[in-house]
Amino acid sequence: MLVIRPIMASDYSALMQCAEESGHGFTSLPVNEEMLRNRISHSETSFAKEVVSPADEGYLMVAEDTETGEIAGTTAIEAAIGLDAPFYNYHLSTVVHASRRLGVHNTVQILTLGNHYTGDTELCTLFLRPPWREGLNGRLLSKARFLMMAEHRHRFSDVVFAEMRGVSDEEGNSPFWHWLKENFFSIDFIHADYLTGIGAKGFIADLMPKLPIYVNLLSKDAQAVIGQVHDNTRPALRLLENEGFSCRGYVDIFDAGPTVECDVRNVETVRHSKRYQVEVGEHESEQQCLVANTSFRDFRAVAAPLDIDDKAQHVVLSQQVADALAVTDGDFVRFIEQ
Structure with missing residues (x-):
């Protein structure tokens, strides 16, 4: 039997193992001892804290196999993001360039940098190790967070969202980031993703293009992955979609994976x-x-x-x-x- 419980300091080695096994593109689990220990400490403080309304609390949990004592996976909730450091995303929208006089009407998509989810609750750090990917284990790891939200509503914001891992290959190369790298950043996707995971986000504001990006100017490979998820993330996306989550055009700034959201009151597990x-x-x-x-x-x-x-x-x-x-x-x- 798997039991979802708050993480403890003694779980550090198991959390590091999850970080190593999760692979590239898993921003919230950096392979960095200081950051992982800090997350554990912050979670312990958050669980012990008396809360009137959501702030910077982070609730990190693990799935423990009661038969073996092994840690099978991890899952987390950030109560309100973007309050102490900017949380960036792109919004994919449509604009029209038209001239009645010339008989020209072109519809194009643009990506606009913003901080739409500031103050909202984020679902993150969902990882289940391969030996336990069977039965109800995946559902338990994900839906336990909604049972927590339903019972302790005041600790969470009205909107809950999740960034879904975007497309990258086995070496961690992202077609979307490759285009950004060539034109703006000059650093590898893995390095940029790692810097974000450890909280070193200043380079985003320094180097990210400030004006909207016309999608049709991107490479074909980059265009093709906007709003698409990594193959390993499809089960997690389907589960959230069944809970009522949907994408409103917001995508990750590194790999262009979709961000899905839902009003907490409308989450199926919360409602029922x-x-x-x-x-x-x-x-x-x-x-x-x-x-x-x-x-x-x-x-x-x-x-x-x-x-x-x-x-x-x-x-x-x-x-x-x-x-x-x-x-x-x-x-x-x-x-x-x-």
Whole structure:
């Protein structure tokens, strides 16, 4: 059984392993000891903090295999981004160049640099190691964050978004960045991505073109990947789309991967999750659910069968599941049926 829980300082080695395995283009998991230790420390502080409204809190969690003690993956939420450092993106929009006198009407797309998501909540750092990519594990790692949002609504902004990893090859070469590099940056994609991951973002403001970029002036390869996702990211994108997320034309400034967003109130798991009281005991139900306790500091989430009584707003769960969630008779859990 996988249990989603807040990260601890003792998880550093496992987090570094996830960073190494995640590969190029995974900005929020840089292979950098200082940055990863700082993220762990910041997360521990954030989970312990009393919050009235979202600010710079970062909640980093891991998926622990209860049978082996191994860390199977990681997932995170940034409560409100862009408050202490600019958060850049491109917006893809359409403009018309027309002359009635000449009978000319051209529609072209442009990319405009901006900070649209400042103050919004970001889903990030979702990585599940290959041996555990089966069953409900991927859904649990992603949807546990929505169960947390539903239960602790005041800690998060009204809009939640996720940057999806864009197209790059096995060596980390991005067609979109290749065009930017040739014309503006003169540094490799991997290096630029790494600098962003460790918080050294000053070069973006210094070197990024300030005026809108006409898409038809980009190379054909660069044009082709705008708004497209890396093959390894497609399952995560489908899951978010099923939750109600969609792209409103915003893309990443490095690899042009799409940014998807949703009003928290409209996220399917938030809308349809239920908060019922617990009874610990044996049952024969095979109704699979993603279920979380209602604690924040000691948040836990698992995938498990529950015996659900909607009329009484009551669930029966096994002792094993209760132990994993750190709940007892009379406590409450929040869950979503699968």
